[in-house]
Structure formats: C-alpha cells, structure tokens
Amino acid sequence: MNEGPVSGRPVELRHLRAFLAVADELNITRAAARLRLTQPAVSRTLAALEAHLGVRLVDRSTHHLALTPAGVAFRDRAAVAVAAFDEAVGPGRPGPRPLRLGHAWSAFGPYTTPLLRAWQERYPGTPLELLRIDDRTAGLTRGEVDAALLRGPVEAPGLVTEVLYTEVRVAAVTADGPLARRESLALADLAGGPVVLNPVSGTTTVELWPPHTRPTATLTVGNTDDWLTAIAAGRGSGVSTTSTAVLYPHAGVAYVPLDDAPGVPVLLARRDAPGHPALPRLAALAREIIARGALH
Template identity: 30%
Template structure:
C-alpha cells in the first residue's frame, strides 16, 4: 500500500463520484478505479458501493476514511515540521551571557527570538564569566555564548559582534559625578570595585590595562563576579568602577554612569559556538543576534552614558 492509494480513496469518498475524483486528482478515471480496487483487495474489505450514478461508502469505508484522513494529515504535518526544523524554526538552544550583556542584550534578543522563532525553546544563563561560558560550550550545557574575547580555543568559533567603550560608575554624590566626562587619570586615588582578577574576567584585564595606559595601577578593594553586585557596591560608596558601556542598562539607586574623557579604551563582545556546530536553529539565532546588534548600533540604542540612573 502506498500513500497515493490513501489519497485516491479520500478523493473518491469525498466526491462520491469517480469522474469528479479523477478530475480533482488530475488523472484518468480508469487508472483511479483500478487503484481503488487494488486497495480493497489488499485490505480484504469492500470500501465503496458502486452504481451507475454515484459511489457510496460501506460502514468499513466510513471508518477507513476517518483513519485515512488522520494519516494524510499526520504525514503533511510531519513534512511541515521537517521543513521548520531545516529552516531553523524549531529546536532548543542554551544561551550564555556575560555579565554586562545580561541587562541589555539578553532581554532584547529574547524578545525578538520569541517573536521570530516562537517554536525554539530558550534556556538562558546570565551573569556568566567568559571562562565559565567556554567550559559550558565544551560540556554541552551551552550552545551559544555571548562573551568577551580573547578566547583562544581551536574547538570553538568566535565572531566579534561589536566593540563598546568603557565608562565609569560613580556613587551619585561623588565629586566627579557632576562632570559630563571623567578624565581617567582623575581616578588615580580612588578605591576600585572590580570584576574577578587572575584572568577569570576579561573585563578586569581590560580595565587594568586602561588604567596602566593612563599612568596608574587601580587600587582594587573589592572583587566580585556579578555585574549587579559590582554596581551595587559602587552605589554603596565602596569605590568606583570601569564597566562596558552596555552596563548602563542596569539601573541601581545611588549609582551614576559617566563616559570617560577622550577616546576611552574599549572591549569587544563576541559570540562563540562549537566549531562543529551546524544546527539550523543555532544559525538562525546567530543571524538574528548579529542583525539586532547592528540595528542597535545604527539606531543608537544605548542610552547616553552621561545620564544618571534614576531611582529604582
């Protein structure tokens, strides 16, 4: 039995006429009649009662019609689902976000993915350090990682998505908070709140290098793993901090963001995946993320770094 036999039977049963069914199927009537006879012979039951004027279903034919329709519908749905999978519209993906992108890229990308890929299940992990994301890609807990390069790993593929400047986070009562832009050397005597050192945070290295280029070594008093904790400690008056510009989307009462004077050092954001990863839905998410960041840069999505964070 072939699927076409089932389709032929459905057409005859619905039309109750071999001639009209043959027209609907775009085949000649004699071959159609022969195919239905073959189907009945294979099943060993009579499905149709034929007369000169019309065709009627037997009781067995009525029940077979119900099942036949379900079979065809199931096959068609399977085809549509296979097409969706091939187009990257179905699947499950685990995404990791480095701390600063947790408050800007994560919500933006998630909203767009829900709109454009509603059948892709998302497993989101925010506030992840770059080394932890690399480990997650290797052990399979992550499929895509939005992290800070450099990452030198032959088993991973990286693509830089953007470069953003460092900005300073200050307690709102700090004397430098009234400036439109803060000279980096003016932070020489300030206690710093920092991300983790010992090469556990790429941002720490970028901040340390920027301060050295400005002529001083930052006096790090507190090291934290999470961006929200870092900004909260600054708001509490425990020091100042340098962070990627996208951290401005994290609003904490008592903390303000200011750009650095001149041409501040920058830090890259990249997306990483396993080198052999070729899932269609992963490719679709990569396309959407790149488009989203490109559109954000063109539209000036980031808020002015000189604007203080409002209460809340």
Template identity: 35%
Template structure:
C-alpha cells in the same frame, strides 16, 4: 557502540572527572563509569587513564574524542533535519547570559523572543554567571552558547562580536571629579573602587586596562550585582568604571568620559573545534541579524 556511550565518554573527556560528567548528564556516577567501561570493552582499548584523584585521556581516547563529537553532532543534525521536515526545528539551547540593567541593543531577551517567534519548538534554558565562568562552560559543553564580555581571541571559543562601547568613570554627583569634561585612568587610580568579582567581564576589562597602563588601584568593595555597584557609588562608598549600557538608569550617579577608556565588548560565544548544531546556529543567526538591524554604541 551506542550514541549514549559516546555522549558519556565525551562528557568525561571534557570534564576530566566522572563526578562532574555525571552531574552534567544528570545521571548517577555508577552509570557513567559503566558506560565508559562498556565502550572500552567494545573498542578493545583503554580510553581514560584513572587514578585516585585524576582522569586523563589515553592515546586511544584522544583519537576517539573528535570522532565521537562529530558522530554526536551528525546524529543531532539528522534529528533536526527530520524535525524541520515534520514542521519545525526543535531542541533546547543552554545559553549563558549577562546581567544588563536596561534594554541593551544586544539584549539576550530580545534575541530569545525573536527566536521563539520564528521557531516555537526551540526552548532556551538561560544561565547567568560571570563571563570567565561561562566561557569555560562553553568550552566544556556545559553551555551551547553564551553572551560574554571578554577580549577577543579566546582559546577554544569562536566569538561573534555584538557590540562595543567605551567604559566611563562613575561617581556620586557631588564627587570632586564629577564636573570634569574628561579623565584618564591615572586621574582616578587613587580613588577607592567598587567593582564586580574578578570573573565578571566589567572587572576583566578594567583590570586589563590598568595592568596595561602600569597602574594599580584599590578595590574596596566587590559586589556581584551591577545594581549594587551603582548603589554603593551613589552612597559615596567608592567610584566605578562601567560600560554605559550596564549602569542602572535610576541610580543617582554621574558619568565622566575616559580618554583612555577600555573598550567593553560583548560577543556571543560558541565552541571552536567542534560542529555547532542547527538549533544553536539559528540562535547565532538571530543574534547577528538583530545586531545588524540595531546599531550599538562604538568607541
């Protein structure tokens, strides 16, 4: 039994697809199939139940999966221990990051810079996507960690809270509601909204707040770019609800507090239920240290 075979098995088990596992491992699908077959032959048990359009874990596969993960994690820890003894921690982190338009106190860029200063042998490969997409990538091992804007208690994830701030109503300066001292979700529910796609954290928090209040709203424009959201609002095409830290500072818009505002939370997520490697732990430690050193807005 080889570590490579276990890594291939874990990838297929988490993706429940030979095709996706091959893409994740950057190898051809035939190599993935061959590695799993060899492992099954060596163990004398079927690990995966295959059909034309479906892959599932067998009873033996379900037993092996946590042990395989633990073995791979132990091997990685042994490698990191030797690397540290030889002069420094080395490795690559696949990190999901959020779109932030200004120097937010929990900026991933600041964390990566601090990590590089302390551990120059650690490389970070960032990937940007919606929070819901990146959460799934962390669960399935496609990302080692990710900055997420999601409510707490996410299945399969451990969330390290970094910041929270109440979201605000955003409108053009000449909008009839721009001069109000404060508003409620109900006050603005009838407005045409500009918002991000459904899998983005800003949209998720707003949708949850309106659902909890029993209110409906119209999303007239859906924009996959926070700068674009502000530009549409500035042009009078709609209004928005955004966290202050994600509003383009050069946009000509007005913000009004919401008395029942959703509380926008940013967390650093790692997988739950399996060991976190030394390199990823250093990233988390660095992020939490910077969080504690730089207080963020709170609701």
C-alpha cells in the same frame, strides 16, 4: 556501591558530569548538591575518572580545590563530549530542545529585547533561553550553554568567536560622590582611590590603565551584583560598558563617560564542534538586529 579505579571499564557520562560539576564549583559538597548525589559518591566518581586517565585532574593539597593543568585541558574536552551527547539525544526528548544562550553580564546590551522578540516571532518552535552564568565564557566551555555573548578578548581553547559590535566604556562611581558630578572622566581620575574589579566574568583589569597611572588599590568581587553593591557603598569605583549603564541602573551608582578608555568588543561564541542546529540562525539574526539598530 564502592567505585574504585575504572581499569578495564569505560568512562561513562556520569564521570564527565561529575568532573565538570567539580570543575565548576571547585567544591565537592556544592558539586554533589548540584548533581543530587552524596559527597562520597562524587569523590569516588572523580577518583575513578582520574585512575582511568592516569592523571590528577584536581589538586586537593590545598584548603580550596583547584584544577591541575591536566584538569584544565580535560575540562574543555569533557564539556564538548557532554554537549555532543546532549545534542545526540536531544531529538528523542519530548518537545523541542531549547537553544541556550549564555552571558556573564549585560547579555546583548540594547539589542537584547529585540533579539528575544524577533526569535520568538520567527522560530517559535525552538525556545531561546537566556542564561546568566558568572564565568568568563558564561558556561560555554563547561557545556552548560550552546552559545554565549561575551565581552572582551576570550582566551579559551576550542571556541569560535565572532565580533558583533563594540561597546563604549563608562565609569561607575558612587552616586553621591564628587566624581558623579563630572560630565566625563579619565582613567587617571579613578586611579586615586580603590577600583572594584570582577576577575570572574568582568573585562576590566589594572592593565587598562597606563603603567604610571594604575590604581593605588583594588577590591575584588565575584559577580556584577557585588560589583554594584561595592560601588554604591563607596568602597571604590569601576569601569564597565554602556550596556551595564542601561541594563543595571542602581540608585547608588552613577555612570559617567570615560574619555580615554578603549571600547569593548561584544562576541558571539560557540564551541568548535557540531552544536545546536539553530546556531546559524542565531548568528544571522544577531547580525540583522545590529544592522537594523544602526539604521535608526
């Protein structure tokens, strides 16, 4: 069925879901596969939404799709709307609606297992799903999760964040390299060779180094797995937190303390809108788990 401009017709939920899939994938073909639709159907749906709004949401002028400034702003509003709809129809679904907790890497650090076990014991009627999503907000702004565990400052509109604790940074170096034999390192020790950065979901940028000692070269990757692989292969070193050292051990990577790097705050984030009814219980339990760990 042809889908032209939706003048006179309301925007439907499928228009928003199609746009969010495109905004996530930045590729019509992958968005269509995710939605189980044809590529032309997704293109028509997106065009219809843009026609209704009277703005261009996606820039198609380059080889790779990109969101326009209007598209970036609309993505957050669309994600909130879709999440609100899912919340509204949730009680009518068979079985309890799970509480989806996103993270880009390292989850809740050393508190991950205690949190999951305590939740299962106390609230068995509400499943807690831990989802790794390689995105700066772990899918929160796109409505894929109800809350997210994030690291470092997050500049995204429409989010409410709470600092739960702070993690210490460590250096990640090639296991058989000379830096791995050091008891501790400074940021300047890493600047002489390439530094592996993950701008998609990581917290390390070249601004972590003082201007006069910034890395001479960088290598960009898209997720934690590729970051580890690059370091293990001797293509560079990296900076992360102690949780990464605990949760992502790698035979080719050695984690060494960093003497002069500031800590990284771990945040519990949610959208600034009515959300899953179990969110207050999640926040309270997270605080309790941290306090309990600090006492031991």
